[in-house]
Amino acid sequence: METVLRPVTVIGAAVVLTVLIGWATDVLLRKADQRHSETPLWDLLRRGRVPYQMVLCAALLRGSYDEAELLEEHRTGIGRTLTLVLIGAAAWLVIRIAAAVVETSYSRYARAHHDPARVRRVRTQVTLIMRVVAAIVGVVAVAAMLLTFPAMRAAGASLLASAGVLGIVAGVAAQSTLSNMFAGLQIAFGDMVRIGDTVVVDGEWGTVEEITLTFLTVRTWDERRITMPVSYFTSKPFENWSRGTPQMTGIVYWHLDHSAPVEAMREKLRDILRECPAWDGRACSLQVTDTTPNTIQVRALVTAKDADDIWTVRVAVREQMIAWLCAEHPSALPRVNTADAVLPPHHIPSQDGAALRRAYEFPRAGRG
DSSP states (O other), X not given: OHHHHHHHHHHHHHHHHHHHHHHHHHHHHHHHHXXXXXXXXXXXXXXXXXXXXXXXXXXXXXXXXXXXXXXXXXXXXXXXXXXXXXXXXXXXXXXHHHHHHHHHHHHHHHHHOOOXXXXXXXXXXXXXXXXXXXXXXXXXXXXXXXXXXXXXXXXXXXXXHTHHHHHHHHHHHTHHHXXXXXXXXXXXXXXXXXXXXXXXXXXXXXXXXXXXXXXXXXXXXXXXXXXXXXXXXXXXXXXXXXXXXXXXXXXXXXXXXXXXXXXXXXXXHHHHHHTXXXXXXXXXXXXXXXXXXXXXXXXXXXXXXXXXXXXXXXXHHHHHHHHHHHHHXXXXXXXXXXXXXXXXXXXXXXXXXXXXXXXXXXXXXXXX
């Protein structure tokens, strides 16, 4: 009877203690979250209750396994399994705690600062910091798991002795990956490009959606995703429309007839912009910038608070101005001249081709 009651008591006590401690901790975190609603820290810490309970249960079972006297012939394997579970759960819990702390710091910064560019920069840095922390914790956890095996400890000395050669080989083999990782850190802390920035890359206009240590994703205006290595942004030029201030100036061109009413177009441009909510009111102008034998080139400059609004303003001005010209000044639109050519004064009129040839050949015959 004792051989049955002892392991049941030990395992049951470990499970019950795990549930009670986990429940009490969750109640305390819930009360702290209700008392300090201005910070999301306590609610974020509650998301780590699963790895927290796993750590408690694995630690209690590992510490009391010898007292259970269960499966004595498999003591080493069960003990090592519990140790591996404990290490993995502890690494998971550390990552959750670090994520809660970092996310809380970011939320406080976002509330205290109203500059969208600075908030996006910090968001990019926080995302990459969390990825680095998760990678470091994962590597340490895997190393700790491997060191629980005696064979791995015996091989440690030889691995350390050959670390220099292996490092050189790994560095050469993973040169592209390492360069992307360093480029990712440079982008995060060099403030070159941030999550949410509007960029133009290889002629594609879009918004930076995700930045990792190795690649960057741009969401284009037609909802396509362009994934590029981050080393591209440290080695090649690109346009960042959100750098500094997001305010932009847009250009609209028209090719019109020489008789186009330029002054009336200026007045109409002001009327169109007054009714356009996307125009920020900073500036507007209309000028003739070029001329050809058949048309003139008219350019309008308009402003808006960001790239999305400048697109809206440009298309509105272009469409409404063309509609106004068609309705009020159709003669201002480009035309193809189909009138008869004006003959030079010395031209000899003729009724047919023969008379024209005689008028042209007579001087030549006289010279002969």
